[in-house]
Amino acid sequence: MKFCSECGGQIILAVPADDTRERFVCSQCATIHYVNPKVVAGCLPLWQDRVLLCKRAIEPRKGFWTLPAGYLENGETMEAGAHRETWEEAAAKVENSNLYTVFSLPHISQVYIFYKADVVDGVFGVGTESLDSGLFAEHEIPWDELAFPVVTDTLKHYFKDRKNDTYPVREGVISFKRRLKKRD
Amino acid sequence: MKFCSECGGQIILAVPADDTRERFVCSQCATIHYVNPKVVAGCLPLWQDRVLLCKRAIEPRKGFWTLPAGYLENGETMEAGAHRETWEEAAAKVENSNLYTVFSLPHISQVYIFYKADVVDGVFGVGTESLDSGLFAEHEIPWDELAFPVVTDTLKHYFKDRKNDTYPVREGVISFKRRLKKRD
Numbered sequence: 001m002k003f004c005s006e007c008g009g010q011i012i013l014a015v016p017a018d019d020t021r022e023r024f025v026c027s028q029c030a031t032i033h034y035v036n037p038k039v040v041a042g043c044l045p046l047w048q049d050r051v052l053l054c055k056r057a058i059e060p061r062k063g064f065w066t067l068p069a070g071y072l073e074n075g076e077t078m079e080a081g082a083h084r085e086t087w088e089e090a091a092a093k094v095e096n097s098n099l100y101t102v103f104s105l106p107h108i109s110q111v112y113i114f115y116k117a118d119v120v121d122g123v124f125g126v127g128t129e130s131l132d133s134g135l136f137a138e139h140e141i142p143w144d145e146l147a148f149p150v151v152t153d154t155l156k157h158y159f160k161d162r163k164n165d166t167y168p169v170r171e172g173v174i175s176f177k178r179r180l181k182k183r184d
Numbered sequence: 185m186k187f188c189s190e191c192g193g194q195i196i197l198a199v200p201a202d203d204t205r206e207r208f209v210c211s212q213c214a215t216i217h218y219v220n221p222k223v224v225a226g227c228l229p230l231w232q233d234r235v236l237l238c239k240r241a242i243e244p245r246k247g248f249w250t251l252p253a254g255y256l257e258n259g260e261t262m263e264a265g266a267h268r269e270t271w272e273e274a275a276a277k278v279e280n281s282n283l284y285t286v287f288s289l290p291h292i293s294q295v296y297i298f299y300k301a302d303v304v305d306g307v308f309g310v311g312t313e314s315l316d317s318g319l320f321a322e323h324e325i326p327w328d329e330l331a332f333p334v335v336t337d338t339l340k341h342y343f344k345d346r347k348n349d350t351y352p353v354r355e356g357v358i359s360f361k362r363r364l365k366k367r368d
Contacts, residue, residue: 001189001190002189002190002191002192003187003188003189003190003191003192004187004189005185005186005187005188005189005195005217006185006186006187007186007187008186008187008192011189018312021257033189034255035258036222036223036255036256036257036258037223037256037257037258037260038220039220039221039223039295071218071220072220072221072295073205073220073221074219074220074221074293075290075291075293076221076288076290077288077290077357077359078286078288078295079288079357080290098355099286099353099355102262102283102286102297102353104260104261104262104263106259106260106261106264107259109258109259111223111256111262111295113286128202168352168353169283169286169352169353171282171283173261173263175261
């Protein structure tokens with residue numbers, strides 16, 4: 001951040017009065033520009049005993065498999081954002097959605113929220129942000145080809161919780177980059 | 185947003201290619217400036233059968249009672265943010281914290297997350313952002329003097345769940361401004 005979005009003045013790093021952290025402050029109009037974590041909302045879309053995954057068409061982790069998820073928009077509930085992303089990435093409508101996993105990712109200042117949901121009529125497609133999509137039974141999950149730790153962890157929770165058919169909300173912290181498989 | 189924080193150029197509203205929404209876009213360097221919801225993290229701090237509330241010293245809702253909560257900072261887990269805010273507003277350390285309530289507030293583009301937690305040794309004070317603080321038994325809660333609907337709803341969930349001594353994560357949407365009592 002170099003220029004003030006309010007007046008175009010020069011931005012400096014400074015600790016405002018009554019604050020304890022450095023902020024982006026305008027040297028001209030004194031506006032403080034706070035930068036905060038972003039929320040990513042997504043779904044764990046289910047059809048019968050299978051999970052709907054998408055192959056990413058965009059970086060990061062292009063070519064790897066993911067659960068449909070993306071940045072929450074202003075004016076949107078987390079559930080609506082999760083449904084929208086499932087539509088955009090997997091052309092699937094979902095129903096019966098319930099909050100399922102919640103992650104803090106402090107190293108990249110993100111919060112991830114997944115809803116467990118049923119794919120309506122098992123209908124899906126390939127969204128513009130995906131190269132491919134498909135329904136995977138537990139033994140078919142491409143564990144080494146998953147895009148992000150939040151996806152791996154959500155799937156692991158699900159297959160474990162499915163044994164008891166109870167799905168309490170699971171919270172986790174992913175505080176560093178796990179070693180992920182590189183593309184060939 | 186009037187000026188580009190990258191180059192100081194004029195900002196226009198435009199729908200970028202491969203997008204469906206108007207964004208703040210720089211007319212000079214074409215940088216897209218996304219604006220997304222903010223996360224507020226807080227605690228439901230408990231000591232024996234009482235809840236720790238703070239009287240707000242700052243707007244909005246100055247003079248009304250709240251649970252300690254505030255904007256999540258970059259680089260912070262939600263739990264760490266909730267603990268920090270409890271320290272800043274109520275000078276209380278907490279332990280045994282568990283995710284408890286999760287709210288979407290689309291009309292103000294916020295997500296609220298509360299952790300149920302125990303106040304260490306029952307010790308608390310009045311933080312710089314508070315006028316007062318105190319432990320309240322259920323019959324002492326100032327229901328008409330609570331600052332925000334998320335506070336009211338979290339307290340209602342808690343007193344109901346306490347009857348069964350089970351505290352599943354509760355999700356809610358607050359999609360409009362409830363009629364709140366004005367200050368005298």
